[in-house]
Structure formats: C-alpha cells, structure tokens
Amino acid sequence: MKKISLKTIANELGVSSATVSLVLNGKDKNGRVSKDLSEKILAKAADLNYVPNTLAKSLKVGKSKTIGLIIADISNLFFGALALHIQTFAQQKGYTVLIGNTNEKLSEMEHMVNFLLARQVDGFIITPTEKSDNLLKRLNNSNIPLVLVDRTFPELNINSVLINNYEISYKSTELLINKGCKNIGIVTYKQDHFHVNERRRGAVDALKNAGIFNPDNVEEVRYEYLREDISAAIYKMINRNPKVDGIFFTTNSISINGVKALIKNDIFVQKDIQIMCFDENDAFYILPYAVPFIKQPIKEMARTAIDLLIAQIEGDNKTETVILEAELVEKEKVVNQ
Amino acid sequence: MKKISLKTIANELGVSSATVSLVLNGKDKNGRVSKDLSEKILAKAADLNYVPNTLAKSLKVGKSKTIGLIIADISNLFFGALALHIQTFAQQKGYTVLIGNTNEKLSEMEHMVNFLLARQVDGFIITPTEKSDNLLKRLNNSNIPLVLVDRTFPELNINSVLINNYEISYKSTELLINKGCKNIGIVTYKQDHFHVNERRRGAVDALKNAGIFNPDNVEEVRYEYLREDISAAIYKMINRNPKVDGIFFTTNSISINGVKALIKNDIFVQKDIQIMCFDENDAFYILPYAVPFIKQPIKEMARTAIDLLIAQIEGDNKTETVILEAELVEKEKVVNQ
DNA sequence: GAAATAAGGTTAATCGATTAATTACAAATT
DNA sequence: AATTTGTAATTAATCGATTAACCTTATTTC
Numbered sequence: 001m002k003k004i005s006l007k008t009i010a011n012e013l014g015v016s017s018a019t020v021s022l023v024l025n026g027k028d029k030n031g032r033v034s035k036d037l038s039e040k041i042l043a044k045a046a047d048l049n050y051v052p053n054t055l056a057k058s059l060k061v062g063k064s065k066t067i068g069l070i071i072a073d074i075s076n077l078f079f080g081a082l083a084l085h086i087q088t089f090a091q092q093k094g095y096t097v098l099i100g101n102t103n104e105k106l107s108e109m110e111h112m113v114n115f116l117l118a119r120q121v122d123g124f125i126i127t128p129t130e131k132s133d134n135l136l137k138r139l140n141n142s143n144i145p146l147v148l149v150d151r152t153f154p155e156l157n158i159n160s161v162l163i164n165n166y167e168i169s170y171k172s173t174e175l176l177i178n179k180g181c182k183n184i185g186i187v188t189y190k191q192d193h194f195h196v197n198e199r200r201r202g203a204v205d206a207l208k209n210a211g212i213f214n215p216d217n218v219e220e221v222r223y224e225y226l227r228e229d230i231s232a233a234i235y236k237m238i239n240r241n242p243k244v245d246g247i248f249f250t251t252n253s254i255s256i257n258g259v260k261a262l263i264k265n266d267i268f269v270q271k272d273i274q275i276m277c278f279d280e281n282d283a284f285y286i287l288p289y290a291v292p293f294i295k296q297p298i299k300e301m302a303r304t305a306i307d308l309l310i311a312q313i314e315g316d317n318k319t320e321t322v323i324l325e326a327e328l329v330e331k332e333k334v335v336n337q
Numbered sequence: 338m339k340k341i342s343l344k345t346i347a348n349e350l351g352v353s354s355a356t357v358s359l360v361l362n363g364k365d366k367n368g369r370v371s372k373d374l375s376e377k378i379l380a381k382a383a384d385l386n387y388v389p390n391t392l393a394k395s396l397k398v399g400k401s402k403t404i405g406l407i408i409a410d411i412s413n414l415f416f417g418a419l420a421l422h423i424q425t426f427a428q429q430k431g432y433t434v435l436i437g438n439t440n441e442k443l444s445e446m447e448h449m450v451n452f453l454l455a456r457q458v459d460g461f462i463i464t465p466t467e468k469s470d471n472l473l474k475r476l477n478n479s480n481i482p483l484v485l486v487d488r489t490f491p492e493l494n495i496n497s498v499l500i501n502n503y504e505i506s507y508k509s510t511e512l513l514i515n516k517g518c519k520n521i522g523i524v525t526y527k528q529d530h531f532h533v534n535e536r537r538r539g540a541v542d543a544l545k546n547a548g549i550f551n552p553d554n555v556e557e558v559r560y561e562y563l564r565e566d567i568s569a570a571i572y573k574m575i576n577r578n579p580k581v582d583g584i585f586f587t588t589n590s591i592s593i594n595g596v597k598a599l600i601k602n603d604i605f606v607q608k609d610i611q612i613m614c615f616d617e618n619d620a621f622y623i624l625p626y627a628v629p630f631i632k633q634p635i636k637e638m639a640r641t642a643i644d645l646l647i648a649q650i651e652g653d654n655k656t657e658t659v660i661l662e663a664e665l666v667e668k669e670k671v672v673n674q
Numbered sequence: 675g676a677a678a679t680a681a682g683g684t685t686a687a688t689c690g691a692t693t694a695a696t697t698a699c700a701a702a703t704t
Numbered sequence: 705a706a707t708t709t710g711t712a713a714t715t716a717a718t719c720g721a722t723t724a725a726c727c728t729t730a731t732t733t734c
Contacts, residue, residue: 003720005719005720005721006720006721006722007720007721015683015684016683016684016685017720017721017722018683018684018685018686018721018722018723019682019683019684020721021720021721021722021723022683022722022723024721025721025722027723030680030681031680031681031682032681032682032683033681033682033683034681034682034683037682037683051451051454051455052455052720052721053396053455053457053719053720053721054455054456054457054721055392055395055396055401055456055457055719055720055721056396056689056719056720056721056722057720057721057722058392058689058721059390059392059393059396059688059689059690059691059719059720059721060688060689060720060721060722060723061689061721061722061723062689064392073421074411074417074420074421074424075414075417075418075420075421076417077412077414077417080411080412080413080414080417081412083411083412084410084411084412084438087411087436087438088438096435096452096456097436098433098435099424099434099436101421101424101425114388115433117388118388118389118390118391119391119392119433120390120391120392256619256623259623260619260622260623263622263623263625281619281620282593282597282618282619282620283618283619283620283622283623283624285597285620286593286596286597286600286620286624287623287624288600288624288625340690342689342690342691343690343691343692344690344691352713352714353713353714353715354690354691354692355691355692355693355713355714355715355716356712356713356714357691358690358691358692358693359692359693359713362691362692364693367710367711368710368711368712369711369712369713370711370712370713371711371712371713374712374713389690389691390689390690390691391691392689392690392691393689393690393691393692393719394690394691394692395691395719396689396690396691396718396719396720396721397690397691397692397693397718397719398691398692398693398719399719675734676733676734677732677733677734678731678732678733678734679730679731679732679733680729680730680731680732681728681729681730681731682727682728682729682730683726683727683728683729684725684726684727684728685724685725685726685727686723686724686725686726687722687723687724687725688721688722688723688724689720689721689722690719691718691719692717692718692719693716693717693718694715694716694717694718695714695715695716695717696713696714696715696716697712697713697714697715698711698712698713698714699710699711699712699713700709700710700711700712701708701709701710701711702707702708702709702710703706703707703708703709704705704706704707704708
C-alpha cells in the first residue's frame, strides 16, 4: 500500500499533476480546468483516499501554517487551559500548534526554540522562562513573529498579552486587609519573573499603604523545590510572633501547595488565617469554606495572543502589549460542614 | 535576513551541498570528508546560525519523526499529564508530538486523524472517541503504527495500553462495602466506552456478589451535559428511599463534579455518604476528610505507549495489549477541622 | 481575414535536504 | 607497470506540491 500523491491521481487520469493540484486547491475557476475534468479529478482523489503532503506544500510555499507554543508545563491547569484555547483558535484560523514544555528551564526553552524553528513554524507564542531575554532578543531580531503570554520582559518591546497583575494583586490584598488581617504574609517565587514580581509589588504596596507591611512576612520559594520550600515557608509564618493572619499567594502552583501545607499544619483556613489565591482550582469549589481567588481570563488571553500573532504573520508589524483584566472571585461559602 | 540553507554554507565555502550535508549529519567518517573541511563546515554553520529544515528532510527520507497524539481534551488533568509524559518520552527518543483534541466527538477525531496524516506523522497514540471503531479499523488497515491508550475496542486487535479497570473497580467497590455501605450508587457515562463499561461492570459485580446490587442506583450522565446531569443524578440518589450511602464514580470528571454536587447539596461526604473516585485530584488532598481514589499509573502508561509505538514504527509488527495496574489510594484524613 | 481574447490544458523550475553513484587522485599491493 | 585500495569530494536524481510561463485550439472582434 504505497502513498497516493498528486502524481498518482494524474497518472491514473492521464493528465498532468499541475492540473490535479489546481483542482484540489480550488484554483480551477476562470477557465483553468473544465468542469468535466475537475469532477473526475475530485472523484478520483476521493476514491484513492488522497491525503495531501503538507510537508511538501510547506516546503514549496515557504509557510507551514504552524505555530510554536512554548509553555512551562502542560500538565499545569493554567497552561493546559491556555494551550487548549490557543489550539482551538489557531485551528479556526487554519493553523496548527506545536507545543513544547520548558519546565521553567532556559536550556529547555532554547532547545524548543531551535527545534520549532527547524520545523519551520511561522511564529511563536511563548511564556518565557527566567533569564530568557537574550534568547528572545535574538528571536525578535530575526524577525520571526512572536508573542509573549502571561509574562514579558518590558524592556524588550515584544508583543505581549498580560493581565493587570499589579492592580489585581493590590485590590486582592486590600480585601484581606478589609477582612481585618493585620499581619499579612506573601508567598512568592524566588525566581525573577516580571509577572510574579508585579503581583508581589501590588500586594506589598497595598500593605504599605495600609501601614502594615512587614518585609519579614515575604517568603520566597524555589520552583524546583516548591513543596519543600512552601512547607517551610508556611511553618515559619504560623510559628512567627505575631502569627500571620492572612496570606497572599502569587501563583496557582504556590496557591494550591500553600493551601495543602496550611491544612497539613492543622491551620483552620479562613478562620485562623485568611488566604488569597491565584488562579482557579477545582479544589476551591469543594472546600468547606470560601476561598477567594484571582481568575485570569485565559480564553481571552489565548484569543488575543493568536490574533496578535496571526496579524504579525500576515505582515502587520506594530508591537503591542495587551493587558487584560483578571477578576477577583469571592464566592460565598458553599456549605457549612 | 534570508534563510540559511545547506546551499548557503556550501556556496560560502566553495564546496558542494552534499559535503555539507554529510558533515552536519556526522556521516563524514571513513574518509568521506577531510578533517580540515569538516571543521570549516561546522564552524561556518555555527557562524551563520544554520537551522536545518526538518520539512525538507522529512520529505526526502519519508519519515517525519513525529507522532500524532489524539486525546479528548488537553485541559483535563488526566490527559494533560498523559500528554506531558508522552512528550517527554517521545523527545527522549527523538520524536516530536503533535497534539490534537477531539472533545469526545467522532467528527473531530476524524478531522484530527486526516490532519495529522497530512502532516506525515509516523504513528498515532489515540484515546479514541465513542463509535470510532470504523475509523480505527481503516487506520489500522492502512498499516500506520497505532497505539490506543486508556481505552480500546477489544474486537479490533490494535495495540493498547490500559489499566485493570474491572479489577480495580471491583476492589474499590468492595472497600465501600466493607465500610458498611448497604446502598451503593454508581455514576457513570451514558456513552459507550469500553474502559468505562469495564469500570461499571467491576463495580456492579462487586455489588452483586455482596448481594446488594440495585439497578436503580446506576445513574448515567452525558459528557456534553456533565454538570447538569450529575446534579440531577446526585439529587435523585440523596432523595431516594432508602437514601444512597455510598457512590462509585467511574471517571475523574464525574468524580470531581460529583463531589461538587454532593457538597452543594449539603451532604456530609464520608459521613452521610462514602465515595470512591477515579483519578487523583489536588482537591482530594485539601478536603477535610479522606477521599479514597483510584490512581492510574499515568507515567507508565505514557512510557508503555511510546515504547509500543516506536517499536511499531521501527518495524515490529506484533500486536500487544498491555494492562497496567491502577492503585487504590486510601489516604488517611489529613486534618480534623 | 488578421489579430485579439478566452478556454483548457502542460512544462519545468523550485523549495531544502539526502544519498547512491560517480569521479579523481594518491598510495599501496602484486 | 598494472591493479587495487583508500581518501575526498561532486553529480544528479529524488521526495510531493506549487505556480509562472507557455502552448494549443476555438471563438470573437474589427
């Protein structure tokens, strides 16, 4: 069972493969191919179960209609949802998405970039790792369409889709303050990510403006040792004097692990300690108490990123940074058990 | 800034592109290319930042070193983790993974198959949708390497990686029985999936053997109306007479939505009603009570699927069905609040 | 009736990389 | 001296599809 190519069809019908190509691409109007032959070709293609070779086409036309998506870790709920939506929108516009994971490592990001370049992607959507600014600068200088999502390097002037990290974090921290917390902790990454830093800055500013900021209450954890570091951070916070009575978590992975750690330490969440989490999690809906969280407009982020990227691919060359608004969700306590 | 090809390097050095190709592929031993020239070529390639065109290579050699992964929905935790591990193992073996979502729709699965075939994937890993047996049969007959994961069509004789759905479900249901439940419900899909049916069969058999099976306690929900149907199912179960005192959920999405519905209805989970869930969920770790669940060996499933597939791609042609063992996790109550 | 236009095709180059077959020497072997 | 072997490179066909340019023949137009 050998592969069916344009030539196979052409030969069986005794015509040239050029004609077959024209018909199969719908370019047989304006008297290029007779109605009669068109139909014969279409029928034969269907009959033979012809599947075009996209590789050959891409090679010839110099566009692959493929987008490289580079994210940290596809099994993370945030990135998984982002990837799903990006794929859906891309598909609607006729593009395929190749997904690469970096695991937050620069070397893996570098590898994925080269790998995807070799596969002739027409553009990139990237959630860049720490210290990837040089790599991004190189990419950007080579003029390949590029959009950053979730994170950015402001000094680099690359298209970016972000949320209002500072503002939403400020506002969310205010909520904790308004609930009466006097000694609020922040758990954030040690890593240097613009978006995480903005969240931290927002929280810190809210505390400062309320006159209750205490630098000792900021705990930094490492991505590679998330569980251990968060456990330690929580332990410190609850054994400090005075004990922390509110915590702002700056990312989804920190949030969920933070909550786990609190519970492990027999802390009565939302009673002993008020918390504020980043990103939605199924878990928050089944806890016996309300967990307020910051909900990112993932679908909109995906749509905007795809729109920006495809505009670039199709020739637009202005640089844009789109800031979408995250939402503070304070759902009521679901049950009383 | 035009693209750098083999020819660019060849021209700049005044040699043929064949020589450059040999060197860049490490085929310059056995006196094919002089050490001197080899080094010059390597240096020039690095200097020009040469990135090979994988499309051209694939076209020529007839292999794309690409695997098509077709799953239901990448934002689902189970599939997300599966995809991540499949990608990792594939990459280790030099393969790229193209991911497609079906949203459990046959038409979308059909589309993804053709789409990936057009992109010349060397093989498929698929979690097939309902009623996709004909499509799979066609694929299998066309001799393209193919491995099913999570689900299968036993009558089709296609390589499959599964878990011991029947046994683990039987055993898990026994646990509910041993806990003293006398009136156990099952919430499962209306859809006709072999793996889900096996789970259901396992649970039913356990109940029958204990002499407490009641067909009225089996509720079927639709994938497209999961929330609504589960709400309704739970409502029925808790208002039935006698009220259900234990529930077996057959998939992860059913489990998490089932728990949500229970809590919404003010049911004291693990007190009023014992439950048994499929698949791990962060949520289970932060609930104030122990939720036993069935943990699938996702990483092993991924590894096995990749191994089977690559064996096929490389010429092996025996058909195998690998059954991995799922684990019943009964973690102790984490906290007492 | 000559020139222009339209209809319905085909030819052949091309995208970038691979590789079997070939060439051209130089050195070694008989 | 003739032949074989080894080293170092090139030539040219090929993968499958696209498309500008070209070629026929038939039909209009002036």
